[in-house]
Amino acid sequence: MRSIGEMARDSGLSVSALRFYDNAGVLVPAWVDPVSGYRWYEPGQLEEARLLACLRRAGMPLADIRLVLAGWSNADPDLVRGLLQAHLRRLERGLAEARSEFSTLRTLIDHRENPMTSLSTATVQLSVPASELAAALDSVRFAASTDPELPMLGGILFDIEGEHLHLVATDRYRMAVAQAPTLGYGGPRTQVVVPLPLADAMRALLTGDESVQVSVDGDRVRLETADRQAGGQSLGSDFPDYRRLVHLPAGRRARVDTSAFAEALRTGPVRASETREQDDEPRDLSVLRVTENGTVIVCDDGDDDQDNVAVNREFLLHALAAGARDELILELSAPTAPLAIRRIDDELTFSILMPVRLEN
Structure with a gap:
């Protein structure tokens, strides 16, 4: 049996990624210690983990990864090849469309003069x-x-x-x-x-x-x-x-005790994200919601309310610390709209975080 650390080292997947794929039912460990919760994998699962790492680096959606692994375990090479080919065609089509859009953008940039964002020579x-x-x-x-x-x-x-x-x-x-x-x-x-x-x-x-x-x-x-x-x-x-980026849609405002809220984030439930931010690792997400009485709660794993907003937990903790106030205002709008962190006494000093889409 391989420990989760050994599996991470040998497969190219991080420990947090292995936890995510376990929770998603994609790569489930052979045994979990009922006392410590520690995950153990059979030797044969290493090949699946390496395949999963390759598919993830290739940007394959989670739903298709499940099908590929199912075809792999059932020795169905035709299914696997078909899924890989379909994903490759999507990537090629997406790249062609992106090239076209970037060509248009370059033309717009070359012909557009915007003194409001040009560096001064004065x-x-x-x-x-x-x-x-x-x-x-x-x-x-x-x-x-x-x-x-x-x-x-x-x-x-x-x-x-x-x-x-x-x-x-x-x-x-x-x-x-x-x-x-x-x-x-x-x-x-x-x-x-x-x-x-x-x-x-x-x-x-x-x-x-x-x-x-x-x-x-x-x-x-x-x-x-x-x-x-x-x-x-x-x-x-x-x-x-x-x-152009700071005019956010009106959201629900909630006043939070900075220290208590930060502790709730650090000790509360998190979810892993497939969204890649600056590196190739999944990020821990905190899922937030403003309740009817105006408080912000950190939602548990079973809370899938449509108004929940998921954000990078580490980024939110940084923003709270940078706010440098005992109390701050959190402003949440739609799950796809940025989250704003504002000061009570100075709304001209603030930060915004982009939300992260939760995997279904």
Whole structure:
């Protein structure tokens, strides 16, 4: 018998993936210890697990994976070949359609001028209270992307407009927005994307209550305190127009005790997701619902209410910590609409999480 750890090591599936496929009835262990709940697999199941890993990497839907494994165990190669061929045709058709759409998008991008999201080449200087800028950076840093294939998201947007500096970070699955007051700038809206290493270096200088100077000169950005400075080159890519993303449909609002809610998430039930986010591992999901009395509950496995909203648990815990308040407001709309985490005293500082579709 193989332990779940040995099966994960030899099959290419993670332990969390093996748990997910057990719960889904796709790859059920030969024996589960009734006391510890530990899973054990027969040697013959290793071949099935390796096949499952291949099918998963190929993006085959769970329903088809079940059929392939059934055909495999029943020694029905014709069924298996037919399912593989059908999936390959779907992938090829999808790729052809995607190429066509991307060709259209490139044409639109090449011909579209959008000064609202273009990086500024002007020279800008302004003052920002150090404590306010530090708090804003802390509120958005968690949502920045670390995906090397999306370098334009590997930084924090400094959006300067009038008397306000908006900071924005996103990795496509979540977005955080914060605001700090400014002095000394009355020019047009200016944007610069500060790469994460430089943003972290700036944050390290923000230790007092005095004002600091932020300057932008072409593709260079610099922060100066009384005796130190951090500066460097901004990212040479445009940042998404975040203002188009923050107009969410009206949802049900619930006030939560941040510490208690975070503990409920950490200790409450989770579900595994087939959705791939930034790596090839399933993610633990927390399924939420606002009750009639206005409280947010973490739903158990048997709760399939149509209004439930599933989100990445780790991302939600990060957002709660970044909210930096004893109480926060959660705003939930439809299961397909983003979840918003807002401050009670400052709704201009908030984050949103994309929901995750639950497998049937």
